[in-house]
Amino acid sequence: MPSTARATSFSRRGLLAAGGALGLGAALVACGGDKDKKSGGSAESGTSGPWSFKDDRGTESKASGTPKNIVAFTGTAAALYDYGVEVKGVFGPTKTKDGKPDVQAGDLDISKVEIIGNVWGEFNLEKYAKLSPDLLVTDMWQKDALWYVPDQSKDKITKLAKNTVALWAATVSMPKVLQRRAELAESLGADLKDKKTVDAKARFEKAAARLRAAAKSKPGITVLIGSASADLFYVSVPKMSADTAYFEELGVKFVQPKADAQGFFENLSWENAGKYKADIIMMDNRSSALQPSALTSKPTWAQLPAVKAGQVIPRVTEPIYSYAKCAPILEDLAKAIENAKKVA
Incomplete structure (x- = not known):
């Protein structure tokens, strides 16, 4: 899905343009919430009982309780929001130059999330660490590459989060991609039987x-x-x-x-x-x-x-x-x- 210049083996221009072309970010190798009354079902993060989720890398995340301090790629955060799961921080295109929500922010209230990075290659480690992330969630356009997570700081970023989930956004069909986001949302407390959903x-x-x-x-x-x-x-x-x-x-x-x-x-x-x-x-x-x-x-x-x-x-x-x-x-x-x- 990807776009413009800047290098790595999967050129940024490559990936960005891949999705449609430019914009996405760049080489791919760079690559819960309270009850939501506006989006679909309610999601209660931090509930008692163990939590686990196997992502599209085959990596299984586990915690003693449902993650509540979630940081996600903007588009993924917007999808979770539609199921009633809110995140604390986002990275990826979130705010336009005039301060309005980017098209990829969906219905997110961008004034209520910490914007850790707004453009490709930008990821504020200090802001991220202050959120004490329980879970980092992002897309995957190439196997094991975390979308909009800068390659040069990927190890630090993933170590600061207790768990990391990566879900395919390419090479599989839309129904499967939708299903996987819904499954993640459900694991984080969303009610998939909610009428809006x-x-x-x-x-x-x-x-x-x-x-x-x-x-x-x-x-x-x-x-x-x-x-x-x-x-x-x-x-x-x-x-x-x-x-x-x-x-x-x-x-x-x-x-x-x-x-x-x-x-x-x-x-x-x-x-x-x-x-x-x-x-x-x-x-x-x-x-x-x-x-x-x-x-x-x-x-x-x-x-x-x-x-x-x-x-x-x-x-x-x-x-x-x-x-x-x-x-x-x-x-x-x-x-x-x-x-x-x-x-x-």
Whole structure:
């Protein structure tokens, strides 16, 4: 899922652009709460009795009681919040330059969490240590790589937390990713039978059926997954990210770029941005990526068939993996396909 420059074996530009392209963070190798009345079920952290959870690395975390001082990657924290589990600190895109919540913060009240890092490579160890973290939670885009945990300080960060949980955000399909976040939330006190959670899952399943039907009714419509920087246009490989892998399973026809060695995407110069033709373009919505409104001066962008037809839609490149947040993503893509005209 990944983006821009800065190095490590899995280039930051690589991973960031991978998810959609830029923004995510960089090379991947860098890589409870009180009762919540607004989000779904109630979650009571620190309850009596032993707690354990096996993450997607196969690592089992254990504690004498449910963790209450949780620090998480922003998007994961937002997913937990939707289940009623609150965290004490976050790292990753949380606050925009104008002080508003980043798109990846979801419904989090960012004034009530300690922001330990807001951009790639930033992780304030002093703030983190003061929270006495019982549990550190983040995504995983590459095996054993902790998303947005700086590689140079990873050992110190993981040692300060009593337990660390890493969950896949790539190479597996969206339903599995959703299930794993729900399982973690439940272990931390969430009630998955809460009406809001049940209704959100039902909406997600209905949206999946709608997207499947839309793709079947418009078999000729082709979708390109894009992300933009000043110098490059990234075209992502659908099978590598959990969201687009699932859309493909549902029948959506994607452009299949020639991926680089890391397998996530192909980066094109703007002179070559027209290499692939598509009827719909899904553009990375992260704050780290250039948005379509900033691309009007690029002639090759303006000449793309989907752009000329007004068939460019946002892509939630790093979804907040709760049913409540993912259902609208499927609905929006279904609507775009239902309304799309064949232009490429």
